[in-house]
Amino acid sequence: MILAVWTFSTTATQPPFAELGTWPLSVAGYVLTPVLTIGALTWDRVAQRRGLRDRNFALRPAYATGLRYIVGFSFLPAVWHIANIANLFAGGF
Known part of the structure; x- marks a missing residue:
């Protein structure tokens, strides 16, 4: 989200598109936004499944629920x- 706001605020073109020279930021945002949140959700699920073997482990389903919402919202940016x-591949309007 920070990359999207920064790209949008530092360009002079009309909304909703950023300047064509800032395409690396769009690619980085496209890769990082959903991939990192899905990775966090996967990491949480694996850690909770491994933790079930330990009798001192306290299951926290609220963490997984919160991460699921974050993953869903991450697809908006x-x-x-x-x-x-x-827009870059279409030749820029």
Whole structure:
């Protein structure tokens, strides 16, 4: 989200697209936004499954629920990054 705001605020083109020279930020945002949140959710699930073997482990389903919401919301800024990448390949309007 920070990359999207920074890219949008530092460009002079009309919304919703960023300047064509900032395409590396759009690619980085497209990759990092959903991938990192899905990775965090996967890490949480693996850690909770491994923790079930330990009798001192306290299961925290609220963490997984919160991460699921974050993963869902992370696709919203990813759509903006996809639109910027598509604008680049379409020749820039």
